[in-house]
Amino acid sequence: MNPMEQLIDSFGRVHNNLRISVTDRCNIRCFYCMPTEDVVFMQRNQLLTFEEIERVVRVGVTVGINKIRLTGGEPLVRRDLDQLISKVAAIPGIRDVGLTTNGILLAEQAQQLFDAGLRRINISLDALDPVKFKEITRREGYEKVIEGIHAAKAAGFDPVKINAVSIRGVTESEIVPFGKLAREAGVEIRFIEFMPLDSDNAWERDKVLFADEIVDTLSREIMPLLPMKNRDPQAPATEYVFEDGVGRIGLIASVSRPFCMSCNRFRLTADGKFRNCLFSLEETDVKSLIRGSGTDADIARAMIESIQAKKIGHEINSANYVQPIRPMHSIGG
Numbered sequence: 660m661n662p663m664e665q666l667i668d669s670f671g672r673v674h675n676n677l678r679i680s681v682t683d684r685c686n687i688r689c690f691y692c693m694p695t696e697d698v699v700f701m702q703r704n705q706l707l708t709f710e711e712i713e714r715v716v717r718v719g720v721t722v723g724i725n726k727i728r729l730t731g732g733e734p735l736v737r738r739d740l741d742q743l744i745s746k747v748a749a750i751p752g753i754r755d756v757g758l759t760t761n762g763i764l765l766a767e768q769a770q771q772l773f774d775a776g777l778r779r780i781n782i783s784l785d786a787l788d789p790v791k792f793k794e795i796t797r798r799e800g801y802e803k804v805i806e807g808i809h810a811a812k813a814a815g816f817d818p819v820k821i822n823a824v825s826i827r828g829v830t831e832s833e834i835v836p837f838g839k840l841a842r843e844a845g846v847e848i849r850f851i852e853f854m855p856l857d858s859d860n861a862w863e864r865d866k867v868l869f870a871d872e873i874v875d876t877l878s879r880e881i882m883p884l885l886p887m888k889n890r891d892p893q894a895p896a897t898e899y900v901f902e903d904g905v906g907r908i909g910l911i912a913s914v915s916r917p918f919c920m921s922c923n924r925f926r927l928t929a930d931g932k933f934r935n936c937l938f939s940l941e942e943t944d945v946k947s948l949i950r951g952s953g954t955d956a957d958i959a960r961a962m963i964e965s966i967q968a969k970k971i972g973h974e975i976n977s978a979n980y981v982q983p984i985r986p987m988h989s990i991g992g
C-alpha cells in the first residue's frame with residue numbers, strides 16, 4: 660500500500676476525493692433538496708472558517724486526499740470563496756479542485772474563480788425551459804444560470820459540465836433539448852437520478868426517471884449513444900458519446916445502478932462533520948477537535964476511523980432504507 664493511501668475502508672476502497680460543503684444556505688429552493696420556506700440554517704459561527712477547512716485539507720493530504728470539490732448549499736453565496744480556492748489549490752499534493760454550483764452567481768465570479776485555481780466546474784440546471792426551471796427551483800434565476808454557463812466557458816473552464824436531476828413526471832421534456840445542447844454548445848450533460856435526500860421526504864422510486872430510459876430516448880430521438888472508452892472507473896457518471904462523435908452525455912444512475920463499490924469520496928459538512936457516505940446516518944465531529952485541543956494526528960485518525968466504518972453501500976433499493984436527517988443542502992451534494 661502506498662503510505663499516503665491510509666484512507667482505505669474494510670472493502671478495500673481507497674479514498675482520495677474530499678467533498679467540502681462551505682455552506683448550507685442557498686439562493687434557490689429546488690424541491691428535491693430544500694423546503695420552500697422556513698429553512699433553519701446553520702449559525703455562521705457553526706461554519707468552519709476557511710483556515711479550518713484548509714487545515715483539514717492539509718491533514719487529509721497526509722493520508723491520501725488529492726482531489727477536492729467544493730459544494731453546499733450554494734457555494735457561491737459564501738463570501739470570498741475564491742480565497743478558499745487559492746488556499747486549497749496551493750496545498751502541495753492537491754492536484755484537482757472542482758466546484759458544483761447552481762450558476763446563479765457564476766457570471767460575476769467565474770473569472771475570479773478560474774484565476775484562483777479552480778479548473779473543474781459543474782453547473783446544475785435541470786431544465787432548459789424557463790417555466791420548468793421555476794417550477795423546480797421555486798425561484799427566478801434561469802437567465803442568470805445561462806449567463807453563468809457562458810461566463811464559465813469564457814473564463815476558460817473546459818469542460819463545463821451541466822448536472823440535471825431526472826425526475827419522472829417533471830423532466831422528460833428536457834431530455835432531448837439537453838441532448839441537442841450537448842451537441843451544439845460543447846458542454847457535457849450529466850443526468851442524475853433523483854435520490855431520496857430531499858427535505859420534504861417526498862421521494863418515491865416511481866419518481867425516478869431512470870438512466871436507461873434517458874439513453875433510449877436520446878438514442879431514438881437524436882442518434883445512438885455509444886459508451887465512451889477510457890473513462891475513469893471511479894467516476895460516478897457512465898459516459899456516452901453520440902455515434903458521430905459529437906456531444907457527450909453522462910448518466911449518474913445512483914438508484915438503478917449504484918456505484919458504491921467504486922466510491923472514493925469522503926465528505927466534510929459546512930458545520931465540521933465528517934461523513935463517509937452521502938447516505939450515512941452517522942457522522943464524526945471534527946470541528947470539536949479543531950476548536951478544542953485536537954492535533955493534526957487526531958484529525959487524521961478521525962478521518963481514517965470514519966472511512967474504516969464505511970458501509971458497503973447505500974440501501975436506497977431496500978425496504979430498510981432510512982433517509983438521513985440532513986437533507987442534501989446540509990450534507991453537501
Ligand code: SAM
Nearest residue numbers: 692731732733759760761783822853854987992
Ligand atoms: N447548490 C449547488 C448545486 O445545486 O449545484 C451545489 C449543491 S447541490 C446539493 C449538488 C448537486 O446535488 C446538484 O447537482 C443537485 O442537483 C444535486 N441534488 C440535490 N438534491 C438531489 C436529489 N435529491 N437527488 C439527486 N441529486 C440531487
Ligand code: SF4
Nearest residue numbers: 685689692732761988
Ligand atoms: Fe440549492 Fe443546489 Fe439544493 Fe438546488 S440543489 S436547492 S441549488 S443546494
